[in-house]
Amino acid sequence: MDCMVTGGHVKVLATAIHSLSRIGEDLYLQPQEDELALRTVNSSHSAYACFLFSPPFFQQYSSCKSPTFHCKMAIKCVQAVFRSLSSLEKMVERCRIQLNSEKSRLTFTLHCKHGLLKTHNLSIQDCESLQAVFNKESCANVLRAQPRLLVETVLHFPTSVEEVSVSVSSERVCFRNHVEEEAEQSKAVLTELSLSAKEFEQFTVGCPGRVTFCLKEMRGLLMFAESSGLPVSLHFDEPGRPVILSLTESVLEVNFVLATLSEDSHLCNHFNNSTECHQNPALLPDDFMNDDIDSYLIAMETSELASGGSGCPPTLPRKASMGQLRARASSEGEEEEEEEEEEMRRPPNEKFRSLFFGSMLPTSSQATNQTLRTQEVLASDSENEEEDSSF
Amino acid sequence: MPLSTQSEAGDERYVLVASLDNVRNLSNILKAITFKDHALFNATPNGLKVTVEDSKCLQANAFIQAEIFQEFTIQEDSVSFQVNLTVLLDCLTIFGGSTTPGVTTALRMCYNGYGYPLTLFLEEGGVVTVCKINTEEPEDPIDFEFCSTNVTNKVILQSDSLREAFSELDMTSEILQITMSPSQPYFRLSTFGNSGNAHYDYPKDSDMMELFQCTKTQTNRYKMSLLKPSTKALALSCKVSVRTDTRGFLSLQYLVRNDDGQICFVEYYCCPDEEVEEE
Amino acid sequence: MKFRAKMVDVGCLNHFTRVVNTISKLTKTCTLRLTTDNLFFMLSDKVANGGVSMWCELSQANFFDEFQLEGVSAEANEIYLELQPEYMSRALKTAQNAKSLKIKLTKKHCPCLTVAAELPSVSSVSRLVTHDIPVDVIPRRLWQDFKEPSVPDFDVSIYLPPLKTMKNVVDRMKNLSNQLVVEANRNGEMNLKIETDLVSVSTHFKDLGNPTWSDDASQGQSQGRAPEAMAHARVDIKKLQQLLAGQQVNPSKAMCNIVNKRMLHFILLHEDVSLQYFIPQWPEKRILGYKTPEKHLNSGSVGRKP
Numbered sequence: 001m002d003c004m005v006t007g008g009h010v011k012v013l014a015t016a017i018h019s020l021s022r023i024g025e026d027l028y029l030q031p032q033e034d035e036l037a038l039r040t041v042n043s044s045h046s047a048y049a050c051f052l053f054s055p056p057f058f059q060q061y062s063s064c065k066s067p068t069f070h071c072k073m074a075i076k077c078v079q080a081v082f083r084s085l086s087s088l089e090k091m092v093e094r095c096r097i098q099l100n101s102e103k104s105r106l107t108f109t110l111h112c113k114h115g116l117l118k119t120h121n122l123s124i125q126d127c128e129s130l131q132a133v134f135n136k137e138s139c140a141n142v143l144r145a146q147p148r149l150l151v152e153t154v155l156h157f158p159t160s161v162e163e164v165s166v167s168v169s170s171e172r173v174c175f176r177n178h179v180e181e182e183a184e185q186s187k188a189v190l191t192e193l194s195l196s197a198k199e200f201e202q203f204t205v206g207c208p209g210r211v212t213f214c215l216k217e218m219r220g221l222l223m224f225a226e227s228s229g230l231p232v233s234l235h236f237d238e239p240g241r242p243v244i245l246s247l248t249e250s251v252l253e254v255n256f257v258l259a260t261l262s263e264d265s266h267l268c269n270h271f272n273n274s275t276e277c278h279q280n281p282a283l284l285p286d287d288f289m290n291d292d293i294d295s296y297l298i299a300m301e302t303s304e305l306a307s308g309g310s311g312c313p314p315t316l317p318r319k320a321s322m323g324q325l326r327a328r329a330s331s332e333g334e335e336e337e338e339e340e341e342e343e344m345r346r347p348p349n350e351k352f353r354s355l356f357f358g359s360m361l362p363t364s365s366q367a368t369n370q371t372l373r374t375q376e377v378l379a380s381d382s383e384n385e386e387e388d389s390s391f
Numbered sequence: 392m393p394l395s396t397q398s399e400a401g402d403e404r405y406v407l408v409a410s411l412d413n414v415r416n417l418s419n420i421l422k423a424i425t426f427k428d429h430a431l432f433n434a435t436p437n438g439l440k441v442t443v444e445d446s447k448c449l450q451a452n453a454f455i456q457a458e459i460f461q462e463f464t465i466q467e468d469s470v471s472f473q474v475n476l477t478v479l480l481d482c483l484t485i486f487g488g489s490t491t492p493g494v495t496t497a498l499r500m501c502y503n504g505y506g507y508p509l510t511l512f513l514e515e516g517g518v519v520t521v522c523k524i525n526t527e528e529p530e531d532p533i534d535f536e537f538c539s540t541n542v543t544n545k546v547i548l549q550s551d552s553l554r555e556a557f558s559e560l561d562m563t564s565e566i567l568q569i570t571m572s573p574s575q576p577y578f579r580l581s582t583f584g585n586s587g588n589a590h591y592d593y594p595k596d597s598d599m600m601e602l603f604q605c606t607k608t609q610t611n612r613y614k615m616s617l618l619k620p621s622t623k624a625l626a627l628s629c630k631v632s633v634r635t636d637t638r639g640f641l642s643l644q645y646l647v648r649n650d651d652g653q654i655c656f657v658e659y660y661c662c663p664d665e666e667v668e669e670e
Numbered sequence: 671m672k673f674r675a676k677m678v679d680v681g682c683l684n685h686f687t688r689v690v691n692t693i694s695k696l697t698k699t700c701t702l703r704l705t706t707d708n709l710f711f712m713l714s715d716k717v718a719n720g721g722v723s724m725w726c727e728l729s730q731a732n733f734f735d736e737f738q739l740e741g742v743s744a745e746a747n748e749i750y751l752e753l754q755p756e757y758m759s760r761a762l763k764t765a766q767n768a769k770s771l772k773i774k775l776t777k778k779h780c781p782c783l784t785v786a787a788e789l790p791s792v793s794s795v796s797r798l799v800t801h802d803i804p805v806d807v808i809p810r811r812l813w814q815d816f817k818e819p820s821v822p823d824f825d826v827s828i829y830l831p832p833l834k835t836m837k838n839v840v841d842r843m844k845n846l847s848n849q850l851v852v853e854a855n856r857n858g859e860m861n862l863k864i865e866t867d868l869v870s871v872s873t874h875f876k877d878l879g880n881p882t883w884s885d886d887a888s889q890g891q892s893q894g895r896a897p898e899a900m901a902h903a904r905v906d907i908k909k910l911q912q913l914l915a916g917q918q919v920n921p922s923k924a925m926c927n928i929v930n931k932r933m934l935h936f937i938l939l940h941e942d943v944s945l946q947y948f949i950p951q952w953p954e955k956r957i958l959g960y961k962t963p964e965k966h967l968n969s970g971s972v973g974r975k976p
Binding site for chain 3: 146149155156158187188189190191192193194195196198199
């Protein structure tokens with residue numbers, strides 16, 4: 001591969017790398033004849049991001065001799081090539097990217113002002129291809145808006161908020177931070193932002209309801225969207241099926257695929273049955289009389305609050321938190337096995353579904369019957385063997 | 392406060408008195424060499440030289456000429472003492488080191504001689520701060536024996552162009568390699584990190600290159616951890632002179648312009664990494 | 671027990687936000703007391719807070735356009751809540767350009783103070799944001815713990831220099847030492863001092879002026895002092911830094927009362943807000959049963975009463 005990026009497109013490429021670095025640790029590179037693909041996946045395989053650059057994006061573009069070539073490298077190192085996004089536009093005139101597959105080397109050459117030449121030689125690793133299976137067109141709900149709207153939306157949530165729930169009705173969409181357990185709920189601030197359909201360029205709701213996904217990756221995409229000024233589309237339908245955030249332009253396509261919480265975990269969040277999104281309290285008639293909290297005070301005075309005057313449903317099954325899930329997946333390190341996107345029976349404590357990745361998979365019934373849990377066990381077994389052999 | 396009368400009456404006792412209308416003319420240049428706590432101050436009638444060293448391989452000197460000071464009175468040919476530089480900088484910037492035009496902190500710095508503290512009187516907007524910093528036994532600085540007659544290669548660059556390179560250096564690389572050559576690549580900075588290597592090449596005809604005098608191709612390696620502090624000097628300076636001698640020793644000289652447009656110098660010396668000599 | 675208030679003026683919203691920001695810089699949790707006329711942010715003298723206490727008083731009428739309150743009972747028409755001011759500060763921050771802002775006591779999964787803002791949007795329909803901030807309702811039997819602190823019988827009372835200058839000096843001194851001595855006399859002079867093995871630093875302020883206190887103050891310890899005699903207190907420098915860091919706007923009046931070797935009492939007055947802050951002598955030795963003779967402070971207004 002040998003390609004050249006010039007002018008403002010250098011910053012677009014650099015911002016894409018920085019945006020991907022918010023999701024995963026490895027950058028998967030696949031130069032094909034009709035496009036250059038940059039992809040990544042997060043450690044728990046619940047988020048996947050892909051930038052596709054078509055040849056006209058480049059001043060000059062030639063792909064690899066082998067059409068199926070792909071490789072990966074640490075995304076940190078590529079990020080280091082484009083360390084300062086702000087000075088990039090002023091300093092870099094053009095950027096050449098060359099792949100030498102024999103030497104397993106990817107070279108970035110930045111031609112800068114004043115004749116300064118920066119050359120970065122990065123070592124690359126062979127890898128399987130990374131490809132999530134998703135279909136934007138099949139999603140019943142599509143919301144498209146200027147990036148500014150979504151950037152302002154996420155600003156309402158502090159960075160400590162990990163997951164956000166999005167619920168739609170025909171007139172409004174509502175963003176709310178997702179809080180796991182009841183114990184945590186009593187400590188956490190619940191923030192809810194309600195936006196009118198009129199603020200969106202497109203507002204198609206075929207399946208009213210709610211999905212919950214991670215905010216961190218969405219922030220990653222918004223960073224790119226804000227810089228490029230391109231409108232962002234959210235495609236989603238029912239809980240458990242992924243949310244797809246996408247941007248398209250004539251020479252560029254960006255898709256971020258984020259796993260959502262499955263239905264049963266939503267039931268756990270008892271907010272579901274009290275206030276719904278479109279019944280934003282601010283929209284209701286004067287509720288001064290409704291918000292009498294004497295019952296709390298009485299409960300406190302008699303120390304009986306614990307048994308719940310709050311109208312919670314009775315005891316709910318405890319779920320493993322997403323945090324635990326992530327930690328478990330990342331501790332297993334590189335697990336490149338791929339899974340079917342089709343219906344698989346998930347282990348009982350699985351909340352976010354892994355998004356993996358159809359292309360290389362055997363379609364045998366054996367694979368489909370395999371649960372995530374058994375795969376994880378297999379992976380950790382093989383690690384143990386390695387450890388044993390070193391004794 | 393009997394403050395003013397005290398200092399006037401006591402002036403004769405002081406072996407060194409130095410005054411500045413704007414303390415930033417001292418504090419800024421000291422920031423360029425702040426990477427270790429201990430700093431050796433050496434005052435002569437020509438001015439003040441402040442030296443900081445690290446692991447016998449790196450030495451930084453800041454020179455503040457007597458003319459920079461509004462008053463510079465010294466009773467002996469040479470006065471030396473050692474103080475904690477971090478503490479001194481906190482004292483010099485006690486009023487916040489404001490950059491607002493028209494707001495300056497005035498300084499009067501007095502030293503009584505061996506065994507006495509360094510006394511600072513600082514004043515801003517009628518508020519006076521008195522600092523007494525305990526001095527330490529001065530240690531002799533290392534002589535790097537860097538002599539201009541032994542210089543093999545020399546370039547002078549505008550600091551801007553090196554600033555970016557130094558801020559981007561791959562810190563997973565243990566060394567920074569500097570190549571200077573009369574032919575390609577002329578002036579090259581290289582790092583060798585975990586995931587690959589990087590080279591920054593400056594052509595000799597670049598408009599950032601003010602002087603290019605390279606007689607012989609030389610490639611030397613320096614410990615990254617030693618050179619990284621010099622970034623502070625780079626940030627403050629407008630020009631930098633990079634020289635190497637026959638032994639591969641590196642001299643970096645920075646030209647720093649202060650708030651009043653006067654010129655001061657900061658200088659770093661660094662030994663080459665020994666491994667490369669074995670190669 | 672009900673509470674609901676509404677604010678529509680941007681100036682009031684900014685001002686209220688600044689007050690809450692200041693509080694959130696001073697303490698992680700505090701008590702909010704609501705009465706029909708006032709809001710109080712309070713921190714009582716707990717060892718966990720290093721013995722620091724705080725009392726901040728706002729007149730509701732200066733901020734809110736609507737203010738409805740129904741307290742515990744007719745004769746105790748007040749509400750006491752414990753909350754984390756940081757949460758409130760964050761909620762207000764996202765509502766900075768709101769067209770209107772409501773603060774309500776609500777019954778959600780737990781008692782909450784709900785901050786609801788109507789934000790401008792690119793369409794004709796507003797954006798609505800709500801933050802449910804969990805609070806603890808403090809039962810009436812514990813109210814007595816939150817009495818307005820009385821002005822201690824100080825040795826010297828002095829006006830403070832510009833807080834920004836003081837902040838710069840204290841910030842640097844904090845790099846050098848954990849403790850700080852504040853001393854002042856009735857001659858309008860105040861010194862900030864630190865001393866360590868490496869360095870001693872003293873900053874001298876003069877011509878600050880000494881506030882005149884009302885009638886019964888003249889009976890106190892301060893009257894008998896020689897004007898140049900310094901009273902001092904040694905305090906945890908972090909506590910003073912917190913107070914200064916939280917001051918985004920210079921108050922119209924700022925003063926410090928020093929009880930020699932016992933405590934510093936700061937009073938900061940904006941037009942409609944008063945903040946009092948107490949920092950005890952280092953180390954925090956609280957002498958059991960010790961009571962300072964009291965002077966009266968009239969809701970933050972200082973000066974000789976007619």
